[in-house]
Amino acid sequence: MDEIDINDFLKIDLRVAKIEEAEAVEDADKLIKLILDLGSEGKKQVFAGIKKFYEPKNLVGKLVVCVANLKSREMRFGTSEGMILAASNENSGVYILNPDDGAEPGMKVS
Numbered sequence: 001m002d003e004i005d006i007n008d009f010l011k012i013d014l015r016v017a018k019i020e021e022a023e024a025v026e027d028a029d030k031l032i033k034l035i036l037d038l039g040s041e042g043k044k045q046v047f048a049g050i051k052k053f054y055e056p057k058n059l060v061g062k063l064v065v066c067v068a069n070l071k072s073r074e075m076r077f078g079t080s081e082g083m084i085l086a087a088s089n090e091n092s093g094v095y096i097l098n099p100d101d102g103a104e105p106g107m108k109v110s
Helices: 006-010
Strands: 014-024 032-037 043-048 063-067 073-075 078-080 086-088 094-096
Antiparallel strands (some): 014 032
């Protein structure tokens, strides 16, 4: 595992976000388009490769952790403006990381 120093870590802006909208991306095997509400930080569109593990309708209203300052990326289906955090390995599914009760959209994760 490559190590980073604290200055590298401090560059990452992790924020609590609420999934406001979620829809499967047609013609994409893995992608769900998410509209994330980051409170006072605004909204972001994110494409997440979780289609095989989550139904879009079950994601709406959930709190997630996102990388809010990830450079936008043009994709065939639109622009992805961040990334949500999830855990996975070769032997199991994908598990979205959820903040604890009381967390609110826009809160900084540190």
